[in-house]
Amino acid sequence: MPNLFRALPSVDACLSALEHADPALIAATPRPLLRELANRFLDARRDDIRQGRLTDPERLGMDALLPQLAAFAERESGPRFRRVLNATGVVIHTNMGRSVLADEAVDAVLKACRGYSNLELNLATGERGSRYSHVEDLLCKLTGAEAALVVNNNAAAVLISMDALCSGGEVVVARGQLVEIGGSFRIPDVMERSGAALREVGCTNRVHPQDYENAINERTAALMRVHTSNYRIVGFHTDVPVEELAEIAHRHGLPLIEDLGSGSFLDFSGSGLPGEPTVRSVVAAGADVVTFSGDKVLGGPQAGIIVGTKAVIDTIKRNPLNRALRIDKMTLAALEATLRLYLDERLARKRIPTVAMITATPDELKRRASRLASRLRKACGDRAVIRLVPGESRVGGGSFPENALPTTLVRVEPAACAPERLKQRLLDTTPPLIGRLEDHAFLLDPRTLADAELPDAARAVASALHQTI
Structure with missing residues (x-):
């Protein structure tokens, strides 16, 4: 030795x-x-x-x-934070950075980083300006709201809204809406941190207008609705619509806060998904504050967006937490570029990757799967059996949890190792390739692979299969 x-x-x-x-x-x-x-x-x-x-x-x-x-x-020697190939078919994948930015947003970030900018400079006066002015008008135009504010994520949006409007008072919310989502984020915990007391009403599966009416007292600061994100109550279930809850709140001189979670500007029912409320529809229904994420269905950077009535949003803007939770210039640049695409719905559906992936047609996905399978057969030879099989994708990010999207999967059956071993090897390729295991095979979903990534995906699989067992 x-x-x-x-x-x-x-x-x-x-x-x-x-x-x-x-x-x-x-x-x-x-x-x-x-x-x-x-x-x-x-x-x-x-x-x-x-x-x-x-x-x-x-x-x-x-x-x-x-x-x-x-x-x-x-x-x-490479960075620990690196690019990966997402072949899972989960579009808004929390573990892989959620939404992929549009090229326009990426270009805007590069420009913001490569030089100085008018982040807080009013070019009309030469004096100090507001960073939020760059996106507030766009958000109002797209949602119908009177005013808007952006913080660093939706949890922060909920926190600052409640701290500004409800601290020291009670917030009335339906018991079935007290959700916990990924990362142990719990609505009741946010309420507690904001200094507001929680007043639960109704039962887990049913809540009625009278439940809210009976709960309102001299300490009530707001009524609140929370989108149930990645779970649903089905069957014997009753909820109070936004319009009706807004009427109750306003009759008692209270604001209605709506946490949409993964807010959308578009109707995805044409892609086989159920109708979810858009931000514009909730604002039109009378909600005074609507909070939602920028990096989920919207397809932009991580951000917590708050829209609503001017008087209420101005109160939130004055809250000291606004300084601690504000967005930086890169987020602002990416968000503005993403919002500008939404001014033309046709352009948004084509140019924003998250939207384009969600709305990809079965025929388009089958063609992409065929191209990937051809590359894999050429690169892998007899080391794997490559087949196309029908399958399902998911939107992810807590959006449309019950609804699958039809897709065509590329099934890889390694000849000399178990599929689990192939999946593990692919974590070490450059870039790493993440797929899924089902039915004793490794599966690749082309929905979440861009056309330009297909050659990289084929090389990664071939490299992993050529390693010594």
Whole structure:
């Protein structure tokens, strides 16, 4: 064993070999990081020797180790936050960054980052301006609201709205709407943090107008409706419509707060999804405050959007939390570019990736699946059986939880390893490819793969299948 250890090259020898083999890697990677990676690589080989996995000195020389070292250094020197290929068919995938930005939004972010901007500069006066003025008019035009504010996510939008309007008072909300969504985000917890007391009404599955009427007292600060996000109550179920609840609230001099969660500007019923309330319809129905996410069905950057009546929104704007929860220039640039696309619904459906993925037709998906399957057959040869099978996609992000979207899946059956092993190997490809396991096979859904990503997906699968078992 001592002879095996002595056969390993030095760290300096590893760095020198990398410099000749991959000058681009050397130029792009800080020297201290490369030295650390070389040490980690050699430590792993020493462990292989101790465990008896490496017993041949010829496999420990620089020539033998260089391909492994170069691959390890290339993989580990990259950013921890990186691009992945989403072949799961879940459009708004929380674990993979939710919505993909439109090209217009990406270009706007680049311009905002590469130089100075009029973030808080009024170009008409040369004096200090408001960062929200860049998107407020757009939001009002698209939703019919009188005023708007944007914070960093929808949880923040709910928090600041309740802190500004309800702190020290009671908020009346239906028991069946006290939801918990991903990341243990609970509506009751947000209420508590805002200083408002929760007043539950109705039963889990049924709530009536009289329940709200009976709960209103001198401490009541607002009535609230919460979209149930990723769960539904079906069967024996009754709710109070926005219009009726707004009438009750306004008769008692109270605001109605509506947390839409994943708010939409478009009607997706033409794509086989049930009619969900749009932001405009809720504003028109009388809600004084409507909060929703920018990075879900809307297809923009992470943001919490608040629209409503001018008097109420102005109160929220003056809340001290606004400073802590405000958006930065990159979010603002991406949001404005996304909102501008919605001025033309046809353009929004075509140019905003989230909307385009949700509304992709079965024929379009079948054609894309066929192109991907052809690339996979050519790249993988006899290492896998590639077939097209019918399947289902999901919108994700807590939107339309009961409704699947028809798609055509590419089914990959590896010849020399289990599908689970293939899925694991694909986490190490560049870029990583994320699919799903079903019915003893690895499945790729073309709905969430752009046309430009199909070659990368085929290369990733081929690379994973060619690895030693």
